[in-house]
Amino acid sequence: MTGTLFGVRRVAPTSVAITDKIYIKNHRQLSSQLETNIPKGAFKGATLDMLFQGDGLEKLDDATRDRVLDFTQDFLDCDCDNNPYCGCPERKFIQYLLELRAQGLGPDAIVDVMTDDYMVYAYPGDVLSFLDNGVRTLEAAEGLARVEGADEKYEQIRQAKRELER
Numbered sequence: 774m775t776g777t778l779f780g781v782r783r784v785a786p787t788s789v790a791i792t793d794k795i796y797i798k799n800h801r802q803l804s805s806q807l808e809t810n811i812p813k814g815a816f817k818g819a820t821l822d823m824l825f826q827g828d829g830l831e832k833l834d835d836a837t838r839d840r841v842l843d844f845t846q847d848f849l850d851c852d853c854d855n856n857p858y859c860g861c862p863e864r865k866f867i868q869y870l871l872e873l874r875a876q877g878l879g880p881d882a883i884v885d886v887m888t889d890d891y892m893v894y895a896y897p898g899d900v901l902s903f904l905d906n907g908v909r910t911l912e913a914a915e916g917l918a919r920v921e922g923a924d925e926k927y928e929q930i931r932q933a934k935r936e937l938e939r
């Protein structure tokens with residue numbers, strides 16, 4: 774995936790994006806309430822389409838609908854022409870994960886919070902490797918910034934890395 778991490782271009786994309794490993798909690802229940810089959814992956818095209826168009830959301834129970842709407846408002850609210858395929862939803866979700874990390878949460882707690890907030894989950898091991906990759910990506914960027922003599926950027930990256938490693 775492309776995009777930015779703390780405003781730093783990702784230098785060496787590694788492994789599958791974490792957003793491909795975010796799943797809908799109670800997926801079968803949700804599908805049956807919606808009377809349609811949606812993919813289990815929260816960021817799969819068909820799921821995003823359903824959320825973006827909001828088809829059938831009135832069929833959901835209140836608690837579920839609130840979380841689905843929160844997800845839509847927080848991650849699918851950009852004005853891009855190709856929304857929801859513009860990459861913003863994934864970028865914003867990654868930002869959300871990094872913010873939870875910056876608050877000092879570990880992988881298990883991060884999963885608990887995303888389930889509370891948006892009724893989605895991931896495997897803690899996947900979150901852990903995402904955080905590890907984040908640190909490695911920032912290390913690579915740090916090295917580049919130093920070579921290029923971009924002091925301000927270097928400081929920015931070091932700061933971001935410290936927050937991730939906390």
Ligand SMILES: [Zn+2]
Nearest residue numbers: 851853859861
């Ligand atoms: Zn967008």
